[in-house]
Amino acid sequence: MHRVAIIGGGFGGLFAARMLRRAAVEVTLVDRTNYHLFQPLLYQVATGILSEGQIAPPIRNVLRRQKNVTVEMAEVAGFDLANRRLSAKRSDGSGLQIPYDSLIVAAGAGQSYFGHDEYSVWAPGMKTIDDALELRGRILGAFEMAELEQDPDLQREWLTFVVVGGGPTGVEIAGQIAELSRRVLPRDFRRIEPGTARVLLFDGGSEILAGFGDRLAGKGARELERLGVEIRTGSLVADIDRTGVEVKGPGGDVERVAARTKVWAAGVQASPLARMLAEATGAECDRAGRVAVEPDCSLPGHPEVFAVGDMMSMGGLPGVAEVAMQQGIHASRTIKRRLDGKEPQPFRYRDLGSMAMVSRFRAVVSFKGLRLSGILGWLMWLLVHLAFLTGTWNRVTTIFGWTVSFIGRGRSQRTITLQQAMGRTAIEQIGGREELRRKVSEGERDRSS
Amino acid sequence: MHRVAIIGGGFGGLFAARMLRRAAVEVTLVDRTNYHLFQPLLYQVATGILSEGQIAPPIRNVLRRQKNVTVEMAEVAGFDLANRRLSAKRSDGSGLQIPYDSLIVAAGAGQSYFGHDEYSVWAPGMKTIDDALELRGRILGAFEMAELEQDPDLQREWLTFVVVGGGPTGVEIAGQIAELSRRVLPRDFRRIEPGTARVLLFDGGSEILAGFGDRLAGKGARELERLGVEIRTGSLVADIDRTGVEVKGPGGDVERVAARTKVWAAGVQASPLARMLAEATGAECDRAGRVAVEPDCSLPGHPEVFAVGDMMSMGGLPGVAEVAMQQGIHASRTIKRRLDGKEPQPFRYRDLGSMAMVSRFRAVVSFKGLRLSGILGWLMWLLVHLAFLTGTWNRVTTIFGWTVSFIGRGRSQRTITLQQAMGRTAIEQIGGREELRRKVSEGERDRSS
Numbered sequence A, B: 001m002h003r004v005a006i007i008g009g010g011f012g013g014l015f016a017a018r019m020l021r022r023a024a025v026e027v028t029l030v031d032r033t034n035y036h037l038f039q040p041l042l043y044q045v046a047t048g049i050l051s052e053g054q055i056a057p058p059i060r061n062v063l064r065r066q067k068n069v070t071v072e073m074a075e076v077a078g079f080d081l082a083n084r085r086l087s088a089k090r091s092d093g094s095g096l097q098i099p100y101d102s103l104i105v106a107a108g109a110g111q112s113y114f115g116h117d118e119y120s121v122w123a124p125g126m127k128t129i130d131d132a133l134e135l136r137g138r139i140l141g142a143f144e145m146a147e148l149e150q151d152p153d154l155q156r157e158w159l160t161f162v163v164v165g166g167g168p169t170g171v172e173i174a175g176q177i178a179e180l181s182r183r184v185l186p187r188d189f190r191r192i193e194p195g196t197a198r199v200l201l202f203d204g205g206s207e208i209l210a211g212f213g214d215r216l217a218g219k220g221a222r223e224l225e226r227l228g229v230e231i232r233t234g235s236l237v238a239d240i241d242r243t244g245v246e247v248k249g250p251g252g253d254v255e256r257v258a259a260r261t262k263v264w265a266a267g268v269q270a271s272p273l274a275r276m277l278a279e280a281t282g283a284e285c286d287r288a289g290r291v292a293v294e295p296d297c298s299l300p301g302h303p304e305v306f307a308v309g310d311m312m313s314m315g316g317l318p319g320v321a322e323v324a325m326q327q328g329i330h331a332s333r334t335i336k337r338r339l340d341g342k343e344p345q346p347f348r349y350r351d352l353g354s355m356a357m358v359s360r361f362r363a364v365v366s367f368k369g370l371r372l373s374g375i376l377g378w379l380m381w382l383l384v385h386l387a388f389l390t391g392t393w394n395r396v397t398t399i400f401g402w403t404v405s406f407i408g409r410g411r412s413q414r415t416i417t418l419q420q421a422m423g424r425t426a427i428e429q430i431g432g433r434e435e436l437r438r439k440v441s442e443g444e445r446d447r448s449s
Helices: A011-019 A039-046 A129-148 A152-158 A168-184 A214-227 A272-281 A321-339 A374-388 A392-407 A431-448 B011-019 B039-046 B129-148 B152-158 B168-184 B214-227 B272-281 B321-339 B374-388 B392-407 B431-448
Strands: A002-007 A025-031 A069-073 A075-080 A085-089 A095-099 A102-105 A109-112 A160-164 A198-202 A229-232 A236-241 A244-248 A254-258 A261-264 A267-270 A302-307 A354-359 A362-367 A370-372 B002-007 B025-031 B069-073 B075-080 B085-089 B095-099 B102-105 B109-112 B160-164 B198-202 B229-232 B236-241 B244-248 B254-258 B261-264 B267-270 B302-307 B354-359 B362-367 B370-372
Touching: A002 A011, A002 A095, A002 A321, A011 A025, A011 A102, A011 A321, A039 A129, A039 A168, A039 A374, A069 B129, A075 A272, A102 A272, A102 A321, A129 A152, A129 A168, A129 A261, A129 B069, A152 A160, A152 A254, A160 A168, A160 A244, A160 A254, A168 A198, A168 A214, A168 A229, A168 A354, A214 A229, A214 A354, A214 A362, A267 A272, A272 A302, A302 A321, A354 A374, A362 A374, A370 A374, A374 A392, A392 B392, B002 B011, B002 B095, B002 B321, B011 B025, B011 B102, B011 B321, B039 B129, B039 B168, B075 B272, B102 B272, B102 B321, B129 B152, B129 B168, B129 B261, B152 B160, B152 B254, B160 B168, B160 B244, B160 B254, B168 B198, B168 B214, B168 B229, B168 B354, B214 B229, B214 B354, B214 B362, B267 B272, B272 B302, B302 B321, B354 B374, B362 B374, B370 B374, B374 B392
Parallel strands: A002 A025, A002 A102, A025 A069, A102 A302, A160 A198, A160 A261, A198 A229, B002 B025, B002 B102, B025 B069, B102 B302, B160 B198, B160 B261, B198 B229
Antiparallel strands: A075 A085, A085 A095, A109 A267, A236 A244, A244 A254, A354 A362, A362 A370, B075 B085, B085 B095, B109 B267, B236 B244, B244 B254, B354 B362, B362 B370
């Protein structure tokens, strides 16, 4: 039986696997986590609207009825393209070999700090469930700290939130931090007025929501400002540290903004697997680490290997879920065509547009010629997001979460873990435990020697 | 205005605060986390039935309408009983002083490993949200590892689960691991049969559910065995390490059980604040670190200081939520009586019995003379738990979660975080980040010097 290995259970990998459901192939889908992440809603986990389970169901559960798929939780470490074999690492560190006949690599992208990885300490990105939970602890924790603070300057620092990057993700998280502070939290605090929190959105370009066209971008910006978000375009981040951000404005002047909580939604960096593929095949790799693919998404000299989604580059396609899905489907179709003795066809992208929820009941939607905003845009946003969420129950409970948050004034997921609450870095938190672990393993060595 | 400080937002602290809602007092409630934890349902977070938000709503949200309460997220570090002042630490490490006229200490209890803290590395307890999320990652991750494992012995190790302690918590988590493996997971895996997982429940006593009386305990045990849980009474844990447990059986023989996943539900240790109170007032402290209180829950020589719930000892009262609630209410009543110039009255416990859910549709309930089991017991369990859950929306969404899990075969919260998935201890996970953090703070020092 023809063996297809798929790396990554995101939109690209999942849609590739599903397209093979009736094919006479054996599929192995490898992912380093157990979940299919609905990345476009991560900001709702970070702001307490949804739980992680609602946007990250187990891949093996999503694919449970597709009997030709085996799901493996392991991290791919390298390729042996000549012998058609992957090497991977399981969570206990032990190795694993996965042979294949066709390979679809859909490993996505992480955050890029444009050469300033030290920013990541103070400004987490928005790419994984871990990121979203970390941000949730920081955002909600900032209000807790402000409530305890006596010094008005420090209180202001805790009540200032900076979002870097004015694409859909940046706009959505800025909008939700603003709604959290203005609609949800005011009743709960005694000393501070959460509604006075500042939310600043910095973008290097001349406008936010650049891909949406001037009119829609303008509407989005106005709605965001109505919520109280301060938009600073033409502003480049020059430094980020514990207590604030330094920003170079359009005039070249550098301003310091004191803010304890920072969110990074600015750049992406393809999975390191993209560069490995480029090196192994001689394909180009761009500045964002994306590997250039052939017109059918395969790699030069390796028609059996495909790279799809955020980790590949092809004629200026945007880094959106829709590209990953369509390419995943295309790669699987190409494999099926080959098995049927047919020629592969080039990938053609059907642009279904883009959308961003600015606030409750307001979204901007650019769909073919259609441009929607306001409540109509929001309803479209709602329908599309529900359609792409996986699982009936997740859909039902997500509607619940939205009802609580958008019609009501609640946020059902406001738990800060003990680790986050104590402001302990994980390293301090488990220091004691690590000490024990070391003692225990020394004890085990002694016994066996 | 008379100032009441309450330490802890669990059942004791929360009910104490509520009892003061119409009193002419200023209440400060201090907790190291932001949530009121519904501890009796922690095992459902650990087994993917509920999200953390559903059982751990923010204390300040629960008390939002009670205007005489201020909630502060800080960890109490010490008492100055002479000057009626608490010292606490905020999450950024800075100090905080809280003066009071009356003090209610309701800091609860953590897990006790009976002098073997090294077990905690391999067998987390069930006391905090962090514990439950850690266990969720381990329990679900064990099936992932088994699916990848080729060696049948190692596969068996991954598919063996040990629960230590046969009280309600141990019974409930053992039952839910069994239902997870038999009802939920089988469809999702290809190589292993999750239903063959072994779940062992060890208890040192002669029967599990000891407090429920022979008949009910026997019914609980039979139901658990019907689910496939192996109950080993008269068994004392002699050692726990990475790959298993050593158990001393009733005959004195030591057996080794190979099991990767262990849960500790055996002993409790009162909050360290109990010992501090004992030392400051000369009160007794028992082996579990609980401070002995006067008949009105106050401390000797300090009628203005109360200790309630799991951290105090009083004539053999059990460590259950009901005691904490009633004592919290009693302490607040005593404060009100004093303000009205009345004499304090001794605390009298109204025993409302105890209950444990053994499996879906089956619970054992001991309520006054009444002893229920089976579906009737389960309905009673359901009603009581819904009644004590906080918040209408939490109740509604919890019914949803139960419907999915008990009528359906789903578990809506199966996400394993990246940190857990990669089997990285937090220390490795953020190693890179810590390195950066160090560099960054060195840089900051250089600049300022």
